[in-house]
Amino acid sequence: MNHPARYWHRLDDGRIQCDLCPRYCKLHADQRGACFVRMREGDAMVLTTYGRSSGFCIDPIEKKPLNHFLPGTSVLSFGTAGCNLACKFCQNWDISKSRDMDRLMDQASPDEIARTAADLDCASVAFTYNDPVIFAEYAIDVAQACHARGLKTVAVTAGYITEAARGDFYAHMDAANVDLKGFTDDFYVQLCGAHLQPVLDTLVWLHHETDVWVEITTLLIPGRNDSDTELQALSRWVRDELGDEVPLHFTAFHPDFKLTDLPATPPATLSRARRIALDAGLHHVYTGNVHDSTGGTTCCAGCGTRLIVRDWYTILEYRLQDDGTCPDCGRPLAGRFRHFDTPFGPRRIPVAIHRGT
Structure with a gap:
């Protein structure tokens, strides 16, 4: 194997x-x-995990979360095991921290994965649940098979990758959601067993040196990375280094793994973080893991028109033109868009890989 x-x-x-x-x-x-x-x-x-997965599911692309990359479409999601960070708050710790390789029961070749995604009318394949950086060889081979069938590819990642490897890895990715877990090195060292700067380097490089569509997610943990000061610093850095139209998602923590002594993130914290980021000049700031139509809605950065109204992963209203522009003022919305007839919705569907030819 x-x-x-x-x-x-x-x-x-x-x-x-x-x-x-x-x-x-x-x-x-x-x-x-x-x-x-x-x-x-x-x-x-x-x-050791090439060709082996902890499971395959069809998700809405908004679950990754990606709100500006093929909204309304479905994505075939899978991961393997292991992780190169050591987050005490990991929400997928049973996968990322698994030391039992026997749990990887779903075996699939790159072409089998791409064929299954195409047969199930998915628009893309996402490498997620654990960080695809650590199974880069497998992810790259799957991505090549997907592109051969006209499918897009998505990396859901902590962005903890070296300069030597990132060019090769991201050359095969169409979109990435990068977890910016906090905005101090102390947070990364104490709660993630890593450092902040390599993640910032990855984000700057992705934005300025590639065509990969990038969105950012920060999981807000009460008392650890949710102060006004830190949120202001994070938001201003995104604005100054990546621009004001990079989507930023603030999502809710729930007690898990080694961090069970803290309460879940109150919805008010997410709303406060969103307001801080909007006040800093960012145009597209979202709340996640909560029902919040205001925090899930995409508005035109020019005239403020509501273009995509969401509640969690459900699209309630879609007014974006097929060419990705606002119907009222004509301003293009930052992102990657395509026409769809009916949004996929909030479903999560486990699937089996199509074997053979």
């Missing part, structure tokens, strides 16, 4: 170093990296 890995090199002391993420794990014989799925086998590195 092990697949030859890329993004590594040999060290003079006999170890091999993984060059995929900023952890730069240095491995002796048979050791695994911090992500658990990249392992030294002999004198080379292998990916």
